Amino acid sequence: SQQGEEDPQALSIQEGENATMNCSYKTSINNLQWYRQNSGRGLVHLILIRSNEREKHSGRLRVTLDTSKKSSSLLITASRAADTASYFCATPAGGTSYGKLTFGQGTILTVHP
């Protein structure tokens, strides 16, 4: 079963707009990771946020984590056509960095030029 669930399943925006994707998970974790996947390609690691962090930034990316609600969000500001991809959140199985990651089904983001 998949622990992380992304919302929405698909998001379509214009270039320059912000895109927000949400992820919910079920068990306690010590970190959460976000990945991007361009069509037919491998996954690119975007950001890891630890359970003792509430917010983290990387370039145009902003990730928040609310452990009380078991949810995370990924915000991409000033989106570009090149941001078009699927975005996945991933959590460590068993809550800690035990080994494997469990992924949600992803959010498909389309940015129109």
Next chain:
Amino acid sequence: DTGVSQNPRHKITKRGQNVTFRCDPISEHNRLYWYRQTLGQGPEFLTYFQNEAQLEKSRLLSDRFSAERPKGSFSTLEIQRTEQGDSAMYLCASSLWTGYNEQFFGPGTRLTVL
């Protein structure tokens, strides 16, 4: 390029044939993972190694699947007697065990079973 590499990138085979995929992790990483991804889904865990030891196998991994990491460096994933349901993207990832397990993925091998 010092990222994770996978070969071949694409494999088309007939049902019943055996296939083998190779993954070369980032050189200093001691953990290596295999995932499978079907269209419209997120990756699903198959198995992982720490150095040469296989520490966990998913129940998804039937006895037709076998993985090795003989010297703790590259890994191979073999599928025997392929079935059409094996068609998927097979992803390899590696990490340096630091407690947070940030994983870095290769480009994947897309398998098509006819």
